[in-house]
Amino acid sequence: MNTRKKIIVIGGSAAGPKAAARARRMDEFAEITMFQKGPDLSMASCGFPYYVGGFFDDRNKLLCTPTGVVRDPNFYWNAKGIVCKINTEVTKIDRAKKQIEYKDLLTGETGTQEYDKLVIATGATANMPPIPGIELDGITTLQSMQDADYLRKIRDEKKIQKAVVIGGGLIGIETLEALHLAGIELTMIELLPQLLTFLDWKMAKLVENYLKSKANVVTKNGVAQFIGEDGKLTGVKLQNGTEIPCELAVVAIGVRPRVDLAKAAGLEIGQLGGILVNQYMQTSDPDIYAAGDCCEIPNLITGKNVLAPYGDLANLEGRAAGENIIKGNVATFPGTIQTGVCKIFDYGVGITGLSEAKAIDADIDYVKAVNASPDKPGFMEGKLLFTKLIAEKKTGRILGAQCLGPGDVSKQLAIWATAIKGKLTVDDMVNADLPYAPPFSLAIDHSIATAHILQNKMHGLFDGISSLDLKTMLDSGEDLYILDVRGADEYEQTRLGVGETLIPLGVLRKRINELPADKNKTIVTYCKISLRGYEAAMLIKAHGYTNVKVMEGGIAGWPFEKEK
Structure with a gap:
């Protein structure tokens, strides 16, 4: 009697292969x-x-594998004993018979195959806007290997002069960089008011300002029509009537879970459109599991389901599913804190946990701080980082961090992701025992300094104001005394241009009498990154001033136009 388990995995990108490989490690004799x-x-x-x-x-x-072996069907059979049927579409899941129906897309041959356990890892499909001209030649996404081949050919042939990227998310921005390296004149088009909507507005604005040095950037405007001649793209028309000539358009407006098979099989689909699974990656059918971009998973901070189409999560989910289809429900994937990072030319940009906007949506009472400081000492060519840290007001539990800049963003996000997963507090992080040597970090690492700032705010030692709030107050005509405590040489190079007064920190004690006579007047201090601004604020408060604020992030974090 054949007692071998029959395992079928649908999908061969990330979650599927991981599930199949894990299942093989758990059971040498299963038919996979x-x-x-x-x-x-x-x-x-x-x-x-x-x-x-x-x-x-x-x-x-x-x-390839890390050793350089291409993962093709021969590799999977020889190295793992897994049968891989490529160019083969599963057309139906028959739960009653516990079998699938499939079709070979090259030969047209059809067939059926039985399963004991099934893993659905069908991934996601790129969103395409339903607007006129979408069928024109020259419009693509960057979702598949074939898309990558198409765009690489365009790069190598160097025949295209102008292109647009539609969508200012992770893939859109990474695609923009790729095409920029090919020497193509580029325009990024984003319907929403900001790029990278997982960031808060100010952080996203800093990214946008940087990106404008590389390409044209259009926000708050969408594509109304693709324009073409003889079936080929020649331009796009925006919603405000502006026409942008281009020969290539890459659509990167997000993805949606590919759930047609699961839905037709009667599996439960969530409100966000993904397959519903429990912590074991098990669907509403106990013999069917799902993993990867086709699923909804819980956010570990809010408890609400989210769509999180990230390759690292797909692998972790696939690993749990692969173990559970063999061993029973022993491995768990509890959910995500939605950590993401991307490279934008010389910048890194990323987030872990909640943004301020998401904390507000979740009705969480929070505190926040912004730190602009280097990742390493100046003598080791340290590069600037901007970090925005968010914590629960009552407990100090770390909720989220956003980081960007030319410095080591990935390291910072890894630290904060671990802190969030470990439910650490601001007080835990102010004395974090991290590795230190000048080639790698400051004596007080950027992350620890960020925790210091937030702790100072929570203890009433630091009254910060964001550049966005300051700009709003200035625009409303509020009477403020803005104090720049940088050096005169720095002031000559660039300034805010909002009626600020320059008194360098080194002479502030001698010139304290030049401050407003009204000790209750609102004074806002800043420097390049606001470390000197903080010291100035402490000094001014010691002289009896009651309403002194520090502009967080300093002039380096000012997202609006500056005077030069």
């Missing part, structure tokens, strides 16, 4: 078959923009 609609397996899809941009030239590097 993986179906993949496309021709490639285990594609490193997050690497597509870097292949397009020419960071490397061998497309097989997107399909």
Whole structure:
């Protein structure tokens, strides 16, 4: 009697192969078959923009093991004993018969196969706007290996002069960089008021200001029509009537879970459109599991379901599903804090946990702080980082961090992601025992300094004001005394231009009598990154002034136009 478990995995990108490989490690004798609609397996899809941009030239590097072996059907059979049917679409899941129906897309041959346990890892599909001209040649996404091949060919041939990228999210911005490296004149178009909507507005504005040095950036405006001649794209028309000539348009307006199979099989689908799973990655059918971009998973901070189409999470979910289909429900994937990072030319940009906007949506009483400081000492060519840290007001529990700049963003996000997962507080982080040496960090790491700032605010030692709030107060005509405590040479190079007064910190004690006579007048201090601004505020308060604020992030974090 054959007692081998029959395992079927639908999907061969990230979650599917991980589930199949984990299942094999748990059971050497299970019959495991993986179906993949496309021709490639285990594609490193997050690497597509870097292949397009020419960071490397061998497309097989997107399909290889760490030792350089291409993950094709022969590899999976020889190395793992897994049967892989590529170019084969699963067309139906028959839960009553516990079998699937499939079709070979090259030969047209159809067939059925039985399963004991099934894993759905069908991923997500790119959103395409339902607007006139969408069918024109020259309009693409960057969702598949074939998309990457198409854009890489455009880069290599160097025939296209102008392109637009529609959508200012992670993929859109990474695609923009890839095409910029090809020497193409670029315009980024975003319907919403800001790029990277997972960031709060000020942080996103800093990214936008930087990005404008590389490409044209249009926000608060969408594409109304694609314009073409002889079936080929020649331009886009925006909602405000502006026409932008281009020969290529990359649509990057997000993805949606691919759930047609699951839905047709009667599996439960969540409000966000993803397959509903429990902590074991088990669907509403106990013999069917799901993993990756096709699923909804819980946010560990808010408890609400989210869509989190990230390759790292897909692998973790697939690992849990693969173990559970063999061993029973022993492995868990509890959810996500939605950590994400991307490279934007010389900047890193990312977030972990909640943004301020998400904290407000979740009705959480929070405190926040912004730190602008280097990642390493100046003598080790330290580079600037901006971090916005958010914590629960009552407990000090870390809720979220956003970080950007030319410094080591990934390290900072890793620290804060670990703190959030560990439910650490601001007080825990002010004395974090992190590795220190000048080539790697400051004596007080940027993350610890950020915790110091927030702790000072929570203890009433630091009264901060964001640049956005300050600009709002200035625009409303509020009577403020704005004090720049940088050096005269810094002031000559760039300034806010909002009627500020320059008194360098080194002479502030001698010139304290030049401050307003009214000790209750609102005074806002700042410097380049507001470390000197903080010291100035402490000094001024010691002289009896009662309403002294520090502009967080300093002039380096001012997202509006400056005087030069």
